[in-house]
Amino acid sequence: MQVVVAEHDHPVYAQLIAEQHPQLQVLASSDPSELRTMAGQASVWLGEPDLLADLLRHGLKPAWLQSTWAGVTPLLAPDLPRDYLLTRAVGIFGQVMAEYVLTYLLNHERQVLSRLIHQTQRRWDGRPGQSLAGREVLIVGCGEIGQQVAQYLVGFGLRVRGIASQARDQAPFIEVAALSAVAQWVTQADYVINLLPDTPATHDLYDAALLARFKPGALFINAGRGVAVVDADLVQALECGHLAGAVIDVCREEPLPTQHPFWHAPGLILTGHSSAPTSPVAMVELFLHNLQGYQAGQGLRGVVNFQRGY
Template sequence: MSRPTRIVVLNAPGEGELPGLEAIRGEADIVHVSAEDDLRAALPRADIVVVTDFRTAVLRRAWPRNHRIQWLHATSAGVDRLMFPELVRSDIVVTNARGVFDRGIAEYVLGAVLLFAKDTLTNIRLQREHLWRHRETELLDGRMALIVGAGSIGREVATLLRGVGMRVIATASRAREDAAFDAVHASRDLHQLLPDADFVVITAPLTDQTRGLFDHAAFGHMHPGARLINVGRGPIVRTADLVEALQGGKLAGAALDVFEEEPLPEDSPLWDMSNVMISAHMAGDFSGWQKALGEQFVDNFRLWRQQKPLRNIVDKTRGYASAS
C-alpha cells in the first residue's frame, strides 16, 4: 500500500488552522505547524507545503537540506517573501492564491476612488466638527486611471472603474491588447503615462523591477491633482518620497493598504494627513476569505492527485503567476 500524501501547513503563530481542508483529510495526512522547531521537524517528510505565514522568514530558516517536497502553495497573491534562493533553484512547483482576492481588492479601489472624488474624508472631518459647509465634488466620468500591474487583480479593478465611466490604461512587462483595459503599455513607459493619470493604482507584485518604483522621480511626473492607491506591495512605494510629495502638494491624496514597514509605525506622518486613507493590509480580505483559500487549494490538490496541470503556477524567476 502506498503511503498517504503528507501536507504540512505553515500557520502564523496564534492563527487558526486553514479552513476547508477537511474535505481531503481522507486523502492526505495533514499537519499544521506554526513554531519554527515543529516546522523544521515536519518539512523533511512533507510532499506538499501550504504557507499561510508568508510575512516571515521562518520557512527559509527551517528549509531542509534533504526533503521530498514536490509542491509549495502560497495562500497569498504575492509570493515575494517566499522566493528564497533554495526554493527558486529547486524543481519544486510553486502556486499562489491568484483570483481569490481580485474582487475584494477591486471593490476597495473603487471605494477609494469614490472617497476622493466625493471628498468623503472632508465630509467625515466636518461632521465631527459639526460644520455645515457646501462644496462641489468631482465626476468620475471621463477621468483617467492608470493601473500599474495588468494581472488578474488589475483587470478586475479596470472592470469596475470602467463601469463608472473612467478611462483605464495599464502598464505590464510588455505592451499588449487586453479587452479589460483601454490600453496596456510597457512598464518602461510609466513616467510618460503618469502626467495624464488622475488616479494611479498599484496592483503589481513585488519584484526586482517594481521595488522602489514609486520614488521621488515618479511622483515628480504625477500632476498635483492626482491620487495614489496602493493595494500591491508596500516596498513598491518609497514611503519617505511619498510623504514628501504629499506634504509638498505634489500629490492630492493617497489610499494605502500596504507599506514598506508593517504595521505602519505609530510616528509615521501618514497617520495624521487629512488627504490620506490608511488600512491594515486588508483590501482583499472579505468575509469568508480564509475558507475560500482552503477550497482553492483543495481544488488544486485534486488536480495534483490526478496528475493534471496545476492552476496558478508561479514563474519563480519573475515572482508571479501569469494568466496562462
C-alpha cells in the first residue's frame, strides 16, 4: 500500500512509519507540485489539511484522509469534495492543552508578568500569591480535549463547568449546559476557556453582548478557533477594564497582521497558535491504529461528520 504524507515535518513522519510499518510505501513531501504528482498514486493520505486541500482542489481524491490537525476547516470548503473518509487527530492533544491552560492560569494568579516588570524597575513586589483552589472555570467546548483539560484542572482544586452543543452529564464537569446557556454561565466564571471547533454556530460567539456578561475581572483564553471572537469587541472589553486579560492562541488571520489591535491591547497575550502542537510520534501511532481498522473494514477513531464540521 502507498501512503502520501503531506507534512512540513514529512521526513520525521516517513521515518516513524517506516520503523513501525516497513511494508508501507511512503511518498512524502511538503511541496505542492510534488504532492500533486504523488497523490494520484495513493488512496490513503496523511497530513496537514491546508496542504491536502490543495490536492483536492486539483481534482485528486483519496479513499481515506487522516488529518494531523484536530481541526479540519480547510477541508470543509464548499468547493471541495466530501465523498471520502476523513478522520481528524484525536486523543493526542489533551495533556499539552492542559499544560498550556495551566501555564496562564497560574501566571494570572501569581502575577508572574507584573512581578517581572517590577523586577526590571527594581521595585520589591511583596503581594501575596493567590491560589487556583476554588476558582470557577467555564470550559466552552467539552469534546475530548476539553474533557481532558477539565480533568487536569480539577486536580488543582478548580470548580469546572462546561458548555457543549447539548446539555449532558459528563465527568469531571460539575455541570455541562447547552451552548444556548453560555450567556448565563459566563457571569460566574473567573476563567472562560474557549475550545470550540469552527462551526457556523460558533462564529462571532464572543461579541460585545457576551463579553459584557463576563464576570468583572475574568480572564479569557481562546485556544479553540479565531472566528469565535469578534476582535474589536474583545479589545474594547480589555480597554474599558471589564476583563482582567485575555490569552489568544488562535486568530482569524495567521500570522496576525502587524496593524491588528491585538498587538497593543491592554492585558492581551498572544501565543502564536502554539497551545497544542502535534507530536509526530503520537500522530503516527494514531494513524497506524486507524490504518489497521481501515484495512480490516472496522471503525476508525476521529471520523469527521462533514455536516457537523468535526
